[in-house]
Amino acid sequence: MYYTVMMRLLVCMLLSMLFLLAEGQVDTLLQRDIDLITVQADRTSKSDSVLAITPTTQNISQLLSTKTNIYIKSYGLGSLATLSLWGGNASQTLIEWEGLPISNPMLGLTDLSLIPMNTGAELSLEKGGLSAEHGSGAITGLLQFSQNKLPATEQLGLTAGVGYGSFGQWNSNLDMTYRKGRFAVALSGFSSSADNDFSFESGQTEKQQTNADLSYAGLTASSTINIGEHQRIGINLWIQESEKGIPPTAVQTNSVARQEDITLRSKLFWKMDKKKYSIHSHLAILDEQNNYSDSLNLIFTNNRFQKKLHRSQFKYHEGKVLYRLSYDLDITDGFSDAYENEKQNLTNFAIYAAAEYSLSDWSIKTGLRKEWRSLGTPPLLPLISLGYNFRQVSARLKFSREYRAPTLNELFWVPGGNLDLLPEMGWNQELLLSSKNVFKAGIDLETNFFHRKIDNWILWAPLDNQLLWSPYNLGAVRSYGIDLESSKEHLIGTVLSRWAVGYNYNRSENLVELAVPEIAAGDQLIYTPKTKVYVSHSSNYKGTSLDINANYTSAVSGINEDLSSYWLLSASLSWELHLGKLKNTVSLNIENLTNSNYRVIERRPMPGRYYQLNWRINFNTLNQTNNKQ
C-alpha cells in the first residue's frame, strides 16, 4: 500500500512543522468554508438535514442506514453500497464532497463503502429534486459531506484513534486541526482493514463468508488563508487507495475477484464575501482509477477517469431579493479498454440563474438551468418554489424539472454502449410542511409529500440475438410518497436526551410493461422498499452517551427472488475522560443487536451481531485542564 506509507510520512512531517508554530490572534472573521449552508438556503429547516457524526460512526453508509430513512443497497459487509432515496436509484441522488460531485461518471454511482467518516467530518442530506441547482443526477436529492472541519478559533488540536472490531476489523486515524492568524488547516490520515469473514445461515447450514476483505488508507486535508478582510483562498485534498475482495454469492462456491480503487480528489477555491455580494469560484481535479481482476474467470479490466471542473457562483443581495448566477464547466475523460481508442470524453457547460424574493411570511424562488453537452441535448431545467410561514409552521411548494444524463459507460462501452440514449428526465412536485415546537412540546416535525414522473428511464437489457447487454430508454417511472421526520430534545436533570423518528412511504412504479427485463406495468421498482422507518434515541450524561437505533425496511423484490422485511437494532456506548488537555473517548458499537438473519440484496449474505471498540485520544490547546470525567 504505497499510499499508506506516503500518507503516514506526510502526516508526520506536517505535524512536526505545525508544532513549532507560535500562538497568535484569533481571526473571528474567518469561518469555515461550508458549502453545505449555501445549498440549503432555500430550506425551511436546515438543522435536521445535518447528520450527527458520532464517535462510533465507521463510514457513510452505516450513518445513513441508521440515522436516516434512506435505503442503502448493501451487497454485504465491506462490499458495494449505494443509496436509494425517494424511490430513485443510485445514479439519481447526487453525492458531493466539498461541493464537488464525486459520483463515478463512468458508472453514475458512488460506492459508499469506500467513504470513511473522519473525526471532523460533516454530512448533510437534502431530499427532493435539485437538478436545476446542481445539474445531472440530483433527481431525488443531494448528499453533501466534508472530511475535515477547520477550527473556528485559534488552536491546535491533535487526535489519534484506533479501533478493533469483529471479523478482523482494524482502523486507525491521526488528525490535526490548526488555526493561527489568517491560516487554518485540518488534516486527517486514516487506514482501515477488515476480513469480513462472518458466518451466516445458508439454507440449513452455517457458512463463512470468504474473499470479502476490505482495506483502505488515505489522507484528507483542508486549508484556507485569509486574504484581506473579505477574501480567502483554500484547498481541499483527498487521496485514498482501497482494495477489496468481491465475495461469492450464497449460491456460488468460490470467488477470487479483486477490486482496487485509487482516488485523488483536489480542489482549489477562492471566495469573496462583501456586504451585498459574494463570489465563490473553484477549480478541481478528480482522478480515479478502478482495477478489477478475476484470475479464476480470466477477467482483468482497468478503468480510469479524470474530471476537471471549474465552477463559479455569484450572489447579489438587493433589498429583499437575492440573485444567483453560476456556471459549471466539467471536462471528463474516461479511459477503458472497453472504449473505442480506449478513451472517451464528455464536456458539459451549464449556466444557472435564480432569484429569491422574501417577505415576512412569503417567499418565492425561481431558477433556470441551461446545459450544453458535447453529446446529447440536456433539457432546460426550471424550478419554482413558494414558501409561506405561519407561526411555527412553514410550508413550501416546489415544482421542478429533473434529469440525469447517460454515463460514459452507457454511451461508449463496447460492446453495448448506446450513443442514441436520451437523458432520463421528468417533472417533480414537492410539498414540505415543517413545524417547530409542535404542541409546545419541543417536537420538531418535517413532512414532505412528493411526486415525480421520470421518462426515458435507462435500463440495461440483453440484445435480442446476442449475449451482450445494452442500455435503452425503456422505462418510465412514477414515484410518489410521504417522508416524515421528527425529533425532540429535552433535558431530564443533567441527562440530555434526543429522540428522532423517520418514516418514508414510497411507491415507485414502472409505467411501461417490458418483456426483458420482465416488468409489468404498475410494478414497484426492484430493491425499492415501500416503507422505511427509523427510530433513534441518544442520551448524554456527563460525557457518557448511549445511542440506540432501530430500523425497519419493508420487503422488496429482486431480480430473481423476493426479500423479506427486517428490523435492525444497533447500539453504541461512548465514554469521555478528560485528563488535562487530553480528552479520551472510548466507544463500543454493537450492530444487529438481535442477530437478525436478513439480506438486503438477494444471494448476498449479511452478518449477524458484531462489535467494534474504538479508542480516541484528543489533545487541544482549548481543552480545559480541570475537567472532571
Next chain:
Amino acid sequence: MKLRFTILILAIVQFCSAQTTSDFEGFTLAPDSFLNGSDGSMGFSDGNIRLLNDYNSEWDSWSGWAISSFTDTTTPGFTNQYSSISGIGAEGSAAYAVSFVSGVSLLHTTDAAEGGTVEGFYINNATYAYLSMRDGDAFAKKFGGEDGNDPDFFYLSIKEYGDRNVNNDSLIVYLADYRSDDNTEDYIIDEWTYVDLTRFENVDTLSFQLYSSDNGMFGMNTPAYFCIDNFTTTDMKLTAVEDVEKSKVTVYPNPTSGLIHCTGTGYLSSYALYDIYGNLLETAQIESNDFELDISARPSGNYLLITHDKDGRPSSQRIIRL
C-alpha cells in the same frame, strides 16, 4: 433378370439407408481455436446439415452456432465460452459445435438429408454452463441452491420443422437434473451422450431451445450454451448425390422494428412465420421473388420465418423484432 432385379433392390435399399455424419473435423481447426461466423458465413455446413449463425461485426459477438476445438475444462465464465466440458469432441475427436442459444438455435438438414429422418447426435455441456451450474457465478446459482436441495434443472428442447409445419412434439434432453429427492441422483452431464432423433421424420429444420430452473427478470441465468458432435443424418433422396443449390432468402433489415423485405434467389411459393415456441403465427402464398412482411404489431423477440421455393425446398431465417 431376377438376379439383376434383386441387386437393384439391394442397391436402392443400401442407398436409402446410407448415413452421413457431421463431425466438424473438416474445418481443420488448430487446437484451441474456433469459428464464430466472423467471416460472414452466417452458418456452418458439414455433411448434410447446416448450423445457422448470427454474427455482430460491430461488437464481435455471435449467437446460434460456432465450431470449436477448445480444450479448457477448468476456466469458468464467459471468456471460456467455446469449450466443451470434456475438452474434446465426441469419441475423442478434436472439433465439435457449440451453440449459444439466444431464443432458439436452428439446424437445417440439407442435400440428401433434407426432409428426411435424422438419426441422432452426441451432446455435452459447455464448460461455461457446466461450471456455472456446479459452482454458481456472479449471476447464476449453483444448482441445488444454498442447501443443495433445490430441484434445479437445465434441459434442451428439440423440435422438428418438416412439411412446412412445426411438430410441437418436442424431445427433451436434460443437461442437468437436480429434481430427485435423493441428492445423490443429481447430475450434470459431463461426457458426450448420444441423443436418438429417429422419432423425427421429414425434418428440414430442427430448433434447439434451452430451459433452466434459474430464471430472473432478465431471463435465464444459466449460461445458454451446449455442445454437439457427430450429427448423423439418413440420406434418403437420390438428389443427395446431385449438386442442388438450396433455396436462399435474404431478409432485411434484421433486427427490425416492423417491416422486413424478403428476397429469394429464386421464385418463392409460400412462407410461414413461427414464434420461438413453434406456434404458427401466419402463413401465405407468395408466387414472387420477393415479398414484404410487417411484424410491427408483434411483441419484441425472436421469430422463425420459413419460406419454400417453387420446388418446395425450404429456407429458414430467424427474425428479430426489436
